Amino acid sequence: MKKNTVTIIVVVVIAAFVGGGLYLMNRGGGGQKAGNTVPTDPMHAGVPASSGSLDDLVGKPAPAFSLRDRNGAEYSLDTLKGKKIVLFFNEGLMCYPACWNQIVALATDPRFVNPDTAALSVVIDSPSDWQSAIRKMPDLGKATVLFDTDKSVSQAFGMLTVPSSMHYGSYPGHSFVIVDTQGIVRSVFDDPTMGILNDRVFAEFEKMN
Numbered sequence: 787m788k789k790n791t792v793t794i795i796v797v798v799v800i801a802a803f804v805g806g807g808l809y810l811m812n813r814g815g816g817g818q819k820a821g822n823t824v825p826t827d828p829m830h831a832g833v834p835a836s837s838g839s840l841d842d843l844v845g846k847p848a849p850a851f852s853l854r855d856r857n858g859a860e861y862s863l864d865t866l867k868g869k870k871i872v873l874f875f876n877e878g879l880m881c882y883p884a885c886w887n888q889i890v891a892l893a894t895d896p897r898f899v900n901p902d903t904a905a906l907s908v909v910i911d912s913p914s915d916w917q918s919a920i921r922k923m924p925d926l927g928k929a930t931v932l933f934d935t936d937k938s939v940s941q942a943f944g945m946l947t948v949p950s951s952m953h954y955g956s957y958p959g960h961s962f963v964i965v966d967t968q969g970i971v972r973s974v975f976d977d978p979t980m981g982i983l984n985d986r987v988f989a990e991f992e993k994m995n
Contacts, residue, residue: 840944840961840974848965849942853932856913861906861932863969869904870991871965875945875958878909879919884980885960886923891982893929898984903991907931910940910957950978964990 843849852862874892876885892898892905899905909916913933920927934940940958950959960980964973964987973990977983 840948840976843943843963843971843974846971847969848963848971849939851939851942853908853934853939854913855930855932856916861904861930863965866904866965867969868967869902870967870994871904871906871963872898872987872991873943873963873965874905874907875940875943875948875961875963876907876909877952877957877959878911879915880957881960881980882919883923886919886926888960888980888982889929889931890923890925891984892987894925895984895988897988897991905930905987908934908939908945908958910934910937948976950976950980962987966994 848863850863852860854860872892874888876888878885889907892907895905897903907929909931911933912935916926916931916933937946940946943963945958945961946955948959948961950961951957952959959976960978961976962974962983963971966972972994975983975986
C-alpha cells in the first residue's frame with residue numbers, strides 16, 4: 787500500500803512539473819515556440835541575422851544613384867562606367883573607429899587608388915559635419931566619401947536593414963557592394979564584426995579580370 791502511494795505521488799509531481807513548464811513556454815516564460823524563433827546577430831542583439839535582400843542585387847544592374855562628395859563632385863553609375871567599383875555603406879560619424887578605419891584603408895590602399903577603380907564610402911551624414919571627422923583623423927580627407935543625406939540610395943540598395951546596423955532600419959551598417967565595369971553588381975557582403983575587408987574586396991575585383 788505504501789509503495790502504491792509513493793508511486794502515485796511521484797507521478798503527480800512529474801505531471802505538475804511538465805505541465806507547469808508547458809504553461810510557461812506558451813506564456814512566453816520559456817521563450818518563443820520552436821519554429822518561430824528568429825536568429826539574431828550576436829554583435830547586435832535583436833537584429834535578424836539575415837536580411838535576405840542583399841543577394842537579390844547580385845547579377846543585376848546596380849540601382850541608379852547620383853551622390854556628391856564634400857567638394858561637390860558628382861558620382862553616378864554613368865560617370866563611373868568602365869571602373870570597378872566598391873561602395874562601402876557605413877554608419878559614418880557615429881561609427882568610430884571601425885568605419886573610419888575601413889574608409890581610410892580603402893582610400894590609402896594602392897590596389898584601389900588607380901584610374902580603373904573607384905572606392906567610394908557612402909554615409910548619411912552632412913558634408914559640413916564630416917569636416918570634424920577629418921580634423922580628428924586627417925587621412926579621412928584622402929577618401930572619396932559620398933553623402934546620402936536623405937538615405938534614398940542606402941534604401942535603394944537595401945543597406946538600412948542589414949545585420950551590421952546598430953540602428954536597424956535607420957542607418958547603414960558595415961556593408962560592401964562590388965560593381966563591375968558595366969554597372970552590374972557582382973558581390974554584396976555585410977560584416978557585423980566591422981573589420982577591414984580590403985583583401986576580400988580586392989579578391990572580388992580580381993574575379994572580374
